[in-house]
Amino acid sequence: MLVGITGGIGSGKSTIVQVLAARGYAVYDCDREAKRIIVENAEVRKAIIALLGTEAFVPSPQHPFTGSYNTSYVSQRVFAEPELLQQLNAIVHPAVKEEIRVQSSEFRVQNSEFSVLFVESAILFEAGIDSLCDRIVVVDAPEEVRLQRTIARDYHGDATEEHINKVRARMRAQQFHPTDEQKATKKVLTIINDGRTSISDLANEIIQFLS
Secondary structure, three states, X not given: OEEEEEEOOOOOHHHHHHHHHHOOOEEEEHHHHHHHHHHHOHHHHHHHHHHHOHHHEEOOOOOOOOOEEOHHHHHHXXXXXXXXXXXXXXXXXXXXXXXXXXXXXXXXXXXXXXXXEEEEOOOOOOOOHHHHOOEEEEEEOOHHHHHHXXXXXHOOOOOOHHHHHHHHHHHHHOOOOOOHHHHHHOEEEEEEOOOOOOHHHHHHHHHHHHO
């Protein structure tokens, strides 16, 4: 069974996924794997260089043949030219989705029909990964809770007006809730991670949802 887990910035989905992984469940982290694909997939790397220039990769001892992904440069470019972000996503998202499709097929062959592969992705719906999933878990939390968590994580608790505005802008840019059509065609569970329920209990709720 392929189960997508998504949620907006500060929702705490990664913390829940860590608990599931600690319990022995297989997890595919889309953010981490996308960074690997960008470096290792020659077609993806070539397309990114064509879009953003050779500066998108820098010499690196970790990747002597391909170079490392220059995230600071890329971030500056796509922030200054939002249309570039759409073009970049159009390169990376399909490659990630295809790898998930292949891995999920292999996982189903190698494991029993009751085994679960969790796919963690903040862009589950945007990238069309939801179409591969048997079930979907949406992790949510009140906006102020998400804001506080993100400020604590990304800015060491420094809640300046600039930092708050940046986080709110990222929140507005995310669309992690399923549409009515998606809800109608998929089994979707929404859990509220507002700190009132333990992460362990939320993980239990997800597992019960899969039974």
